[in-house]
Amino acid sequence: GAVVSQHPSRVICKSGTSVKIECRSLDFQATTMFWYRQFPKKSLMLMATSNEGSKATYEQGVEKDKFLINHASLTLSTLTVTSAHPEDSSFYICSARVPGLPSYGYTFGSGTRLTVV
């Protein structure tokens, strides 16, 4: 149980276009989801906390207008990279806290490799 499905796994887009990444909790309700960005050989960097039915909370230095987050239901959060540029190329990962785990431990999606050309 406690599976988070993330799509797409890989995407290539042209500069200036927008890309949407979906994160779904398949067998539980996730009122809170998290979005991370990861550069090669680096750790996960938290970008924002996505709250169902309310605005996302962004970490310092993360552009809200660049990385749009929508959490319209208890099972779906989306991250849209708007007007993508090559420097937005990265590995993006979502996670959700699992009600069944102590302290609501995390379960993670499989990640999305974004390449902007």
Added chain:
Amino acid sequence: DAKTTQPPSMDCAEGRAANLPCNHSTISGNEYVYWYRQIHSQGPQYIIHGLKNNETNEMASLIITEDRKSSTLILPHATLRDTAVYYCIGINTNAGKSTFGDGTTLTVKP
């Protein structure tokens, strides 16, 4: 959330036990210690968690010191597929987020 410190890299021979340490001296009383691992280009995978007592599951064992300032993840019989980056983090029910440290890159060698 607790700041964690881990050695950047470790090697282990296939079939031997891999012992991965983590320092979390700032952990609060209601924070659980969680361990995850990440294989290249995949999302992190849950391994094990604990609060005070030592824990064991089908993947690993977790040894937490009595003062809770550090812990050790033990993979009893490492295989080549255990090569990954291992992260320990503290997770608190009162906080919405936890910060990942740099983790330990474990390389299991034949």
